[in-house]
Amino acid sequence: MSAPIINDTTLCDGEQTVGVAFTLDQRCAIAAALSRAGVAEIEVGIPALGEDEIARIKAIVDLNLDARLMVWGDLTQRDLAAALRCNADIVHLSIPVSDIRLQDKLQKPRRWVLEQIARVIAEAVKSDRKISLGMEDASRADPAFLVQVARCAQQHGAQRVRFADTLGVLDPFSTYEAIARLRDAVDLEIEIHAHDDLGLATANTLAALRAGATHANTTVDCLGKRAGNAALEEIVIGARHLLGRDTGINTEALPAVCRLIEWASGRIIFSDKSIVDRGVLTSDPSDRTGGITKHRRTHEEFEYPQPGRQRSVALGEHCGPQSVHQAYSALGVSVAEWLVPLLLDRIRHFAAQYKQAPSASDLYRFLAEAGETLDLRLAEALRALKLDLSRTDS
Structure with a gap:
C-alpha cells in the first residue's frame, strides 16, 4: 500500500477555531513551515470569501513552495470561478450528501447532488487543475448513495473524493467499513476529513488509512471548529508506528511547527499533549x-x-x-x-x-x-x- 499523503488544513479549517485569525505574514510563515517539514498538500483558503481572501491565497502561491496548494469551495459555478483565479494546484469543491443536510439545509433531493456533480465537476476539469469532490456529512449519509456520488464524481473527471465526518460522529470501526466500501467501489484518491467531537479524530483517520484512504486531512495542534480536527503530528507518528507507513514528513520539524501555530493562534498546547508537548x-x-x-x-x-x-x-x-x-x-x-x-x-x-x-x-x-x-x-x-x-x- 502506498504512503499516505497529508493534506493539512490549518490555514482553512484551523482558522475556523473560535478566536483564531492569522495575519498574512503568519499565514505565509505557517505555509512555509509546513512545506519545509515535508507536508505534501496544504489547504490554504476559501476564495469565495472575497478579494481579500484571494489576495492572501495568491501571496502563498507566490512563495513557490514545494507543497501542492489546495483551495476550498462549495460545488457551485460561482465558487469554482473564484477558485480558478487563485492558481492553486488543487480545487476542492464540497456538497452535502446526507439526507438530513440536503432536506433541512438546502431543501434539495438526492438527484440534485448528482446533477451538480455532472455540471460543475465537468466544468472544473477543463481547467487542467486537480479536482477533488468533498462529500459533506458523509458519515451520516446513506452508504449506497455515497457510492453513487463517488462513481458520478469519477465519471465526470474528479480525481479525489473527501469523506467528511463533519460532526465527528464516527468510531474507528464504522470509519474503516465506510472507507473500505468506497475503496471497493471507485478507483479514486480517497481523503478522510475527521472531526474530534468524540475525541476520535486521530483514531478514525488512522482507521481510514488502514482501510484504503490515500489522503489524510489534518490540522496542527488539532485546531478547527468545535473540538477540532485530526492532529497532524499524531497522524504522522501514528501512521509510521501503527501502520508502518511513512508520510514523508520530517518529524523533527514538528515541534517547531506546533510552537509556530501555538504562537500564531494564541492557543497554548495543553500540558502533556501527545507527541509534541515537552x-x-x-x-x-x-x-x-x-x-x-x-x-x-x-x-x-x-x-x-x-x-x-x-x-x-x-x-x-x-x-x-x-x-x-x-x-x-x-x-x-x-x-x-x-x-x-x-x-x-x-x-x-x-x-x-x-x-x-x-x-x-x-x-x-x-x-x-x-x-x-x-x-x-x-x-x-x-x-x-x-x-x-x-x-x-x-
Missing part, C-alpha cells in the same frame, strides 16, 4: 526509570520528535533512589549511596507540599541540608558514645 520525554518518577535509562523501549515505544531535548525524570512523591541518582547526575553531582535516603525524603516532602518537582537550586539546597543533618546526627552519636564511655569508666 512533557512526553519526562519519565515516570519511580524506580522503574532505571529501565528507561538502560533500555528505552522498556517504557517507551515511540521515538518522539523532540530534537535537542534529553529525556528527564520527574521528581515527585513516587520517585525512588534511582531517580535521585539521575537527577543529581544531570547536575554533575555524584551522590553517595548513604546520602540518598535523606535526599529522597526531602524531595518527596517538597513535591507533596508544593505540587511540583524541585528545581536545580532546590536540589543543591537539599544536598546541603542533608549534610547538615548528617553532621548533627554524627555529633549526637559522638555525644552518646562519650556518655556511654564515661558510664563504663565509672
